[in-house]
Amino acid sequence: MTTAAPETVETTDPSALEAVFDAAVAADERIEPRDWMPDAYRATLVRQMAQHAHSEIIGMQPEANWITRAPSLRRKAILMAKVQDEAGHGLYLYSAAETLGTGRDELLDKLHSGRQKYSSIFNYPTLTWADVGAIGWLVDGAAITNQVPLCRCSYGPYARAMVRICKEESFHQRQGYELLLALSRGTEAQHAMAQDAVDRWWWPSLMMFGPPDDESAHSAQSMAWKIKRHSNDELRQRFVDICVPQAESLGLTLPDPALRWNEERGHHDFGPIDWDEFHQVLRGNGPCNEQRLDRRRKAHEDGAWVREAALAHAAKHSAPEHTDRTEHPEASA
Numbered sequence: 307m308t309t310a311a312p313e314t315v316e317t318t319d320p321s322a323l324e325a326v327f328d329a330a331v332a333a334d335e336r337i338e339p340r341d342w343m344p345d346a347y348r349a350t351l352v353r354q355m356a357q358h359a360h361s362e363i364i365g366m367q368p369e370a371n372w373i374t375r376a377p378s379l380r381r382k383a384i385l386m387a388k389v390q391d392e393a394g395h396g397l398y399l400y401s402a403a404e405t406l407g408t409g410r411d412e413l414l415d416k417l418h419s420g421r422q423k424y425s426s427i428f429n430y431p432t433l434t435w436a437d438v439g440a441i442g443w444l445v446d447g448a449a450i451t452n453q454v455p456l457c458r459c460s461y462g463p464y465a466r467a468m469v470r471i472c473k474e475e476s477f478h479q480r481q482g483y484e485l486l487l488a489l490s491r492g493t494e495a496q497h498a499m500a501q502d503a504v505d506r507w508w509w510p511s512l513m514m515f516g517p518p519d520d521e522s523a524h525s526a527q528s529m530a531w532k533i534k535r536h537s538n539d540e541l542r543q544r545f546v547d548i549c550v551p552q553a554e555s556l557g558l559t560l561p562d563p564a565l566r567w568n569e570e571r572g573h574h575d576f577g578p579i580d581w582d583e584f585h586q587v588l589r590g591n592g593p594c595n596e597q598r599l600d601r602r603r604k605a606h607e608d609g610a611w612v613r614e615a616a617l618a619h620a621a622k623h624s625a626p627e628h629t630d631r632t633e634h635p636e637a638s639a
Contacts, residue, residue: 331532336462339405347531348406351461356413359399360424364598366392368432391474402463418603427510429592436489436503442482444511450475451545455535490557505561513584515542546574
């Protein structure tokens with residue numbers, strides 16, 4: 307994909323500006339923050355990047371729950387590093403959204419008030435240590451399947467943020483797979499714990515790709531703008547096809563009696579997804595919706611003094627008299 311910016315047009319004619327934008331998207335050129343773009347394109351990007359950023363910082367909670375109970379120092383260090391990565395992903399994405407003129411405070415306010423969503427997967431509880439492995443293998447695996455095409459997103463800042471995020475998510479997925487493999491090859495109780503975790507996380511992971519294509523309100527337009535490159539159902543099918551041989555290698559069973567290879571389609575068939583459950587969780591009726599948002603609000607409130615101190619520090623060091631002293635140290639001698 308070329309990163310050339312759309313040609314600058316000396317006009318305020320909306321139809322001419324849109325023609326340049328459409329041509330740039332069609333040519334796989336990157337749209338940058340100062341380029342003209344349709345209001346609906348901007349709004350779609352803000353909604354998607356905000357939901358993605360919210361999912362990263364809310365997604366810290368289910369796994370952070372197990373940091374103090376990790377079975378070894380090695381596992382604890384791995385999990386701490388992963389949770390720290392997720393915080394960084396959220397910051398990258400909030401920064402990318404800010405390039406579109408939407409402040410981080412506004413996005414967080416919408417999250418805390420329930421006006422913006424995050425991935426439904428993070429409203430499920432982590433009941434055992436094996437859940438950490440299942441999240442790494444399935445949830446991060448689904449995220450990678452969904453997010454790698456975003457590295458080719460038509461909006462430059464989002465695409466560039468996704469390159470680093472996907473590299474780290476790939477590492478997280480391998481960590482989860484390795485954890486489940488150790489449990490699966492361990493004692494009978496450990497194998498049963500791993501299987502139970504996969505049973506509980508499989509179907510919510512399939513829901514992560516969003517509703518079926520014929521029910522998705524945004525998918526078609528996002529693909530036309532090349533924000534997305536594949537439909538929800540295409541990505542979901544790709545994920546299933548990837549997971550089946552991996553589950554066999556793990557010695558674990560995916561909880562779907564309808565799962566089987568379809569020679570004619572060249573893909574695995576799988577059973578129906580409970581979309582009623584998906585919509586219930588999105589509406590705030592999942593097992594942990596209230597808990598997740600309450601903890602996020604409290605963390606934000608508890609961190610207010612840090613943000614205030616950072617702003618005061620930045621203001622102090624940007625003051626003219628401080629700049630003069632910094633640039634001319636002999637002046638204060």
